[in-house]
Amino acid sequence: MYDILISKLRRCCSLKHINQLHGFLIITGLFNDDNFILSKFIETCSRIGFSQYGHVVFRHKYKPSIYLYNTMIKSSSLQQSSAKESIILFNTIRVAGLLPDSYSFPFVLRAVNRVLDGNVGRQVHGQVIRSGFQENVHVAIALVQVYSSCGYMEDARHVFDEMSRLGDVALSNAMIAGYAGVGDMDSARQIFQSMREKNVISWTSLIAGYVHVKRPEEAIEIFHMMKGEEDVELDEVALLSTLSACADLGALELGQWIHGFIHQRNMRMTVRLCNALVDMYVKSGNIQKALQVFESMPCKTVVSWTTMIVGLAFHGLGREALEIFSRMERAGTRPNEISFIGILSACSHVGLVELGRTYFNSMSSKYGITPKIQHYGCMIDLLGRGGFLQEAEDLVSRMPFNANAAIWGSLLACARTQGDSSLAAKALQHLSILEPHNSGNYTLVSNTYAAIGEWSEARLVRKTMRSLDVKKLPGGSSIELNGCIHRFVSGSVPNNAEAKEIHEILREINRQCKMEGCGQKKEDQLLTE
Numbered sequence: 001m002y003d004i005l006i007s008k009l010r011r012c013c014s015l016k017h018i019n020q021l022h023g024f025l026i027i028t029g030l031f032n033d034d035n036f037i038l039s040k041f042i043e044t045c046s047r048i049g050f051s052q053y054g055h056v057v058f059r060h061k062y063k064p065s066i067y068l069y070n071t072m073i074k075s076s077s078l079q080q081s082s083a084k085e086s087i088i089l090f091n092t093i094r095v096a097g098l099l100p101d102s103y104s105f106p107f108v109l110r111a112v113n114r115v116l117d118g119n120v121g122r123q124v125h126g127q128v129i130r131s132g133f134q135e136n137v138h139v140a141i142a143l144v145q146v147y148s149s150c151g152y153m154e155d156a157r158h159v160f161d162e163m164s165r166l167g168d169v170a171l172s173n174a175m176i177a178g179y180a181g182v183g184d185m186d187s188a189r190q191i192f193q194s195m196r197e198k199n200v201i202s203w204t205s206l207i208a209g210y211v212h213v214k215r216p217e218e219a220i221e222i223f224h225m226m227k228g229e230e231d232v233e234l235d236e237v238a239l240l241s242t243l244s245a246c247a248d249l250g251a252l253e254l255g256q257w258i259h260g261f262i263h264q265r266n267m268r269m270t271v272r273l274c275n276a277l278v279d280m281y282v283k284s285g286n287i288q289k290a291l292q293v294f295e296s297m298p299c300k301t302v303v304s305w306t307t308m309i310v311g312l313a314f315h316g317l318g319r320e321a322l323e324i325f326s327r328m329e330r331a332g333t334r335p336n337e338i339s340f341i342g343i344l345s346a347c348s349h350v351g352l353v354e355l356g357r358t359y360f361n362s363m364s365s366k367y368g369i370t371p372k373i374q375h376y377g378c379m380i381d382l383l384g385r386g387g388f389l390q391e392a393e394d395l396v397s398r399m400p401f402n403a404n405a406a407i408w409g410s411l412l413a414c415a416r417t418q419g420d421s422s423l424a425a426k427a428l429q430h431l432s433i434l435e436p437h438n439s440g441n442y443t444l445v446s447n448t449y450a451a452i453g454e455w456s457e458a459r460l461v462r463k464t465m466r467s468l469d470v471k472k473l474p475g476g477s478s479i480e481l482n483g484c485i486h487r488f489v490s491g492s493v494p495n496n497a498e499a500k501e502i503h504e505i506l507r508e509i510n511r512q513c514k515m516e517g518c519g520q521k522k523e524d525q526l527l528t529e
Contacts, residue, residue, distance in 0.1 A: 015053075036067070038057070038061065038068060039067055039068050039071040041054070041057065042054035042057060042058060042068070042071050042072060042075060043071060043075060045057070045075075046075035046078065051075060051076070051079070051082060054072070054075060055072070055076075055085075058072050063096075064096070065098075066093065066098045066099070066100070066101055066104065069089065069090075069093055069096075069098065069104065070101070070103045070104050070107055072086075072089055073086050073089050073090050073104060073107040073108050073111070074086075074103075074107040074110075076089060076111065077107055077108065077110040077111035077114065078110075079114075080114050080115075083111040083112075083114035083115050084111070084115060086107070086108060086110075086111035087108060087111050087112060087115070087120060090104060090107075090108040090111075090124075099131065100127065100131060102133055102136050102138065102139065105124065105127075105128055105131075105133055105136075105139045105142065106138050106139055106141070106142040108124060109121065109124060109139075109142035109143060109145070109146050110142065112124060112146050113142075113145055113146045113149050116149055116150055117150070118146070118147065118150030118151070118152050118155075121143070121146040121147060121150060121152075122155070124146075125143055125155075125159075128143070134162070135163070137163060137166060137168050137170070137171055140159055140160070140162070140163045140171055141168075141170055141171050141174045143156070143159045144156045144159050144160055144171065144174040144175055144178055145174050145177075145178065147159065147178070148174070148175075148177070148178025148179075148181055148182070149178075149181070151182060153178065153179070153182060153184070156175065156178050157175070160172075160174075160175045160191075167195075167196050167197070169195065169197050169198070169199055169201075169202065170201075172191055172192075172194075172195050172202065173199075173201045173202050173205055175188075175191050176188045176191050176192055176202065176205045176206060176209070177205045177209075179191065179209070180205055180206070180208065180209025180210075180212060180213075181209075181212075183212070183213045185206075185209050185210055185213055185215065185218070188205075188206060188209050189206065192206050198229075198232070199232065200232050200233060200234070200235050200237075200238060203222060203223075203225075203226040203229075203232060203238060204235070204237050204238040204241060206222050207219045207222050207223055207226070207238060207241040207242060207245070208237075208241040210222065210245070211241050211244045211245050211248070214248070216244075216245035216246075216248040216249045216251075217249065219241065219242065219244075219245035220242065220245050220246070220249070220251060220254060223238070223242045223245070223254075226238065234261065236267070236270065236272070236273060239258055239261075239262065239273065239276075240272060240273065240276050242254070242258060243255060243258055243273075243276040243277065243279070243280045244276065244279075244280075246258070246280045246284065247276075247279050247280040247282075247283040247284070248283070250283055250284045250285065251284065252280075252281075252284035252285065252286060255277070255280040255281065255284055258277075259277055259293075269297075271297070271299055271300075271301055271303075271304065274293055274294075274296075274297045274304065275301070275303050275304050275307055277290075277293045278290045278293050278294050278304065278307050278308060278311070279307050279311070281293065282307065282308075282310075282311030282314065282315075283311075285315075287311065287312070287315050287317070290308065290311055291308070294307075294308045300331070300333070301333070302328075302333050302334065302335065302336050302339065305324060305325075305327075305328040305331075305333055305335075305339065306335070306336065306338050306339045306342060308321075308324050309321045309324050309325055309328070309339060309342035309343060309346065310338065310341065310342035310345070312324060312342075312346065313342045313343075313345040313346035313349060314345070316349050317346075317349075318345075318346035318347065318348075318349035318350030318352070319346075319350055321342060321343065321345075321346035322343065322346050322347070322350075322352075322355075325339070325342075325343050325346075334367065335367060335369075336369070337369055337372060337374075337375070340359065340360075340363055340369065340371075340375055340378075341374055341375060341378055343359050344356055344359060344360060344375060344378035344379060344382060345378055345381075347359065347382055348378060348381050348382040348385055351385065351386055353382060353383065353386040353388065356379065356382045357379075360375065360379050363375065373399070373401045373404060373407070376395065376396075376399050376401070376407065377404075377406050377407045377410060379395060380392045380395055380396060380407055380410055380411065381410040381414070383395065384410060384411060384413070384414025384415075384417075384418075385414060385417070387418060389411075389414060389415065389418055389420055389423055392411060392414065393411065393423065396411065403430065408427045408430045409427070411423060411427045412424055412427035412428060415427060
């Protein structure tokens with residue numbers, strides 16, 4: 001009978017099935033006599049979306065066992081909305097004359113993690129110690145996760161150090177993820193390097209952490225190390241994190257290698273992988289490959305459409321971006337806030353001011369999306385580029401936010417293009433407060449005055465810049481060579497093993513430019529840029 005019941009519970013998929021099985025349990029007496037079957041019944045209720053039904057059944061159970069309590073705590077901990085109920089239920093275990101066991105604590109700590117209440121986490125930790133489960137590695141992992149999520153890294157590290165002698169990989173992974181979550185990648189790397197054994201989660205946690213804190217070079221460095229480990233199989237999560245790093249750096253060569261690896265291993269091209277590939281190709285400059293991956297997707301989400309729209313707009317392909325948006329609407333996919341950033345940017349790139357106004361107004365009227373400061377920024381840029389400087393300035397004054405540096409910077413750039421020295425000076429006045437050390441703002445205003453022949457004003461801006469000790473930051477660039485990213489700063493000399501090879505390539509580029517009649521600088525000038 002057990003096998004038949006378990007089989008029916010696995011196939012259960014509706015409230016009607018739940019009612020039938022509930023009746024069967026009551027008729028056969030299993031409702032009161034068999035906690036195991038009742039536990040499976042409650043798990044089934046939770047699995048198919050009828051958690052409350054399971055809760056009612058539990059409340060009507062006479063003297064539930066700790067096994068049944070654990071099932072209820074676990075089921076309630078799975079959802080944010082019922083996490084507090086899971087904690088309350090845990091606190092009634094002792095009232096019912098029972099004692100929490102090694103399963104009770106990880107389940108309730110998962111609920112504490114969802115509500116992000118560090119004080120409750122400490123209270124549960126106290127019960128862990130009183131119950132003698134502080135040496136249980138699963139409990140320790142749950143405590144590290146709770147303390148890390150709440151930002152209590154000293155507490156998390158204390159729990160970890162108490163158990164680190166066991167050398168448990170999962171515990172070390174939890175500590176690495178905790179440090180990565182708060183941006184302390186140096187500590188995460190230290191834990192990683194001290195591990196005697198590492199699995200794919202260890203590597204992926206470190207890669208994802210570096211991506212999270214905007215240190216993509218280190219993320220790619222760790223990925224290359226991971227590739228060299230024979231006993232570590234690259235999984236989707238590792239590839240997703242690395243593709244994000246490739247997108248941040250424009251590391252096309254490595255991104256293409258990952259794409260080829262996915263096909264070579266016959267990995268399933270999930271929507272998330274396809275979205276990551278499109279994003280990587282877009283940000284690495286291969287828009288055609290991005291379109292190829294996008295068009296091959298049998299199922300596109302709002303993220304898929306939006307990534308392509310934003311990518312096309314970024315590359316100045318405004319009309320193509322607008323066409324993708326039209327297709328998105330015809331496909332019945334509802335745009336989100338980021339979609340409209342791409343659309344408004346696209347309108348700005350192709351100068352479609354009236355269409356941009358229509359889209360901006362439709363955000364709230366048609367889609368119920370309240371424009372954020374980024375949308376106002378796009379609209380102000382669109383109006384400024386189109387020559388509607390007064391309307392752009394009026395929109396700044398009507399915004400329900402204080403204009404940030406990006407908006408005043410956009411107005412300054414438009415004023416420079418349109419030769420409006422008055423607006424440029426006004427924008428600089430605000431930017432000097434928001435970005436007092438940004439030399440580019442002063443340079444733009446000085447150039448605006450110079451363009452219209454107001455040389456004395458231009459010199460005054462330059463003098464002000466010097467008196468405030470605003471330094472002009474040197475330009476920089478990067479290049480991908482043999483899977484590695486090399487960064488260069490204007491005026492510096494590369495100091496690495498590939499410097500000679502890079503110089504040879506620059507000399508060859510210079511030679512070819514001269515042969516084609518476009519080389520205007522001497523070879524030594526090219527090498528110093």
